[in-house]
Amino acid sequence: MPDIAVRIKWGYVPGQPGNPGGAQEVGITPCDVREVTDINGVANIDGADSSWTTASTIFVGSNNDPQVYFGSSVFVAEGNLNVTAGGSVSAAQLGIAGRNISIGVVNITDPGSTVSVNSVALGKTSTTTFTFGSNATLNISNAGLLDVTGDVNVYHGAINLDQGTINAANLVLRGAQLIHPAGLGETGDTAVTLTGTGQINADVSNLGGTVSPGLSPGILNIDGTYTQAIDANLAIEIAGLSAGIGHDQLAVTGVATLDGMLDLTILDTAFAPTLGDSFDILTASSVAGAFSDVTGTLIGGTTRFSVTYLADRVRVEVVATAPHLAGDLDDDGFVGIADLNLVLSRWNQASPAGVWSLGDVSGDGFIGIEDLNAVLGNWNAGTPPPPDASAQVPEPGAIVLMAIGVGVLGGGRRRSETI
Ligand SMILES: [Ca+2]
Numbered sequence: 410m411p412d413i414a415v416r417i418k419w420g421y422v423p424g425q426p427g428n429p430g431g432a433q434e435v436g437i438t439p440c441d442v443r444e445v446t447d448i449n450g451v452a453n454i455d456g457a458d459s460s461w462t463t464a465s466t467i468f469v470g471s472n473n474d475p476q477v478y479f480g481s482s483v484f485v486a487e488g489n490l491n492v493t494a495g496g497s498v499s500a501a502q503l504g505i506a507g508r509n510i511s512i513g514v515v516n517i518t519d520p521g522s523t524v525s526v527n528s529v530a531l532g533k534t535s536t537t538t539f540t541f542g543s544n545a546t547l548n549i550s551n552a553g554l555l556d557v558t559g560d561v562n563v564y565h566g567a568i569n570l571d572q573g574t575i576n577a578a579n580l581v582l583r584g585a586q587l588i589h590p591a592g593l594g595e596t597g598d599t600a601v602t603l604t605g606t607g608q609i610n611a612d613v614s615n616l617g618g619t620v621s622p623g624l625s626p627g628i629l630n631i632d633g634t635y636t637q638a639i640d641a642n643l644a645i646e647i648a649g650l651s652a653g654i655g656h657d658q659l660a661v662t663g664v665a666t667l668d669g670m671l672d673l674t675i676l677d678t679a680f681a682p683t684l685g686d687s688f689d690i691l692t693a694s695s696v697a698g699a700f701s702d703v704t705g706t707l708i709g710g711t712t713r714f715s716v717t718y719l720a721d722r723v724r725v726e727v728v729a730t731a732p733h734l735a736g737d738l739d740d741d742g743f744v745g746i747a748d749l750n751l752v753l754s755r756w757n758q759a760s761p762a763g764v765w766s767l768g769d770v771s772g773d774g775f776i777g778i779e780d781l782n783a784v785l786g787n788w789n790a791g792t793p794p795p796p797d798a799s800a801q802v803p804e805p806g807a808i809v810l811m812a813i814g815v816g817v818l819g820g821g822r823r824r825s826e827t828i
């Protein structure tokens with residue numbers, strides 16, 4: 410008979426008023442409590458001799474109540490479920506932050522720590538709506554295990570893996586595919602992310618979220634298929650040549666079916682991609698489809714990332730291109746305020762040498778006056794983007810004043826740095 414080590418403060422448990430024998434909830438306010446502004450609950454399942462077993466659903470944060478209370482009736486329900494040092498939880502389902510404005514955090518960490526359920530939902534449990542203002546987080550680390558016989562659905566929220574494992578039939582990132590609950594008149598927040606390193610034994614469908622392998626850079630393994638839809642995003646960081654250490658990789662054992670966005674980011678100031686470098690950012694048994702949009706492809710004045718779809722992988726290669734419009738650092742075909750802001754936003758910082766998209770036009774691994782002059786020296790060149798998509802262009806006089814001011818500042822710092 411395992412010990413039970415559950416601590417719930419201000420939550421309510423089966424048999425208590427408001428929840429007669431219903432689901433076990435961590436950090437839940439009963440629906441008829443309107444005056445309460447903060448309800449917090451914590452359950453710690455700590456140690457190999459600790460377990461929490463229920464035949465019903467565990468809600469962490471708040472459950473799936475269709476009502477939202479505004480004004481004086483707004484409340485925040487925060488729940489935390491921590492499964493550590495070999496503790497185990499078994500339940501029918503796990504719901505995290507299922508109500509608007511609620512916060513739910515589940516941590517599963519250490520070898521032997523396991524949460525076993527039939528299904529998991531982050532955000533509202535509906536296929537067409539999502540919670541807004543809620544914060545559903547599932548962290549699985551250090552060999553922790555989420556063992557699901559059915560599906561994991563992320564309607565809104567984040568799954569963070571740090572050498573953790575998820576077993577499931579399907580893991581579905583919904584996010585941007587969802588619409589706001591009808592009639593509430595609020596703008597929804599659709600952020601859905603799957604981040605980190607570890608093992609997912611499931612078919613993964615990224616319908617409207619962002620998959621970010623690695624904790625700067627790393628490999629995320631999927632034993633199953635990976636399907637990315639038009640509204641979804643794969644974020645890949647590049648800081649070196651080897652997968653896992655130098656750059657992110659999504660390693661899929663099944664078929665990868667691709668659409669949507671690939672977002673490339675050069676990360677490390679010590680690494681600048683050079684002509685001929687290549688990076689296998691996704692591996693699979695086979696690759697179908699292609700990303701509909703790729704961002705972050707500009708490297709230098711004559712080099713770019715090019716995406717190649719091979720039979721069993723997606724490879725990003727550094728290729729030569731015709732000379733790029735001088736000073737167009739953000740690669741929109743126009744030299745203007747966006748490019749100036751890019752230089753100023755990284756002013757006086759180290760940079761991968763010669764990476765235009767990070768501001769280093771001069772190739773000295775530093776964002777400074779030479780880079781500013783490269784932008785100003787070709788100001789207004791190219792074709793301006795549509796007016797509704799562009800920022801205000803400052804008066805010429807303001808540009809001169811700005812350049813003078815930054816020039817004095819930049820020159821001074823640059824000199825002091827080289828002494
Ligand atoms: Ca530009």
Ligand SMILES: [Ca+2]
Pocket residue numbers: 768769770771772773774775776777779780
């Ligand atoms: Ca520079």
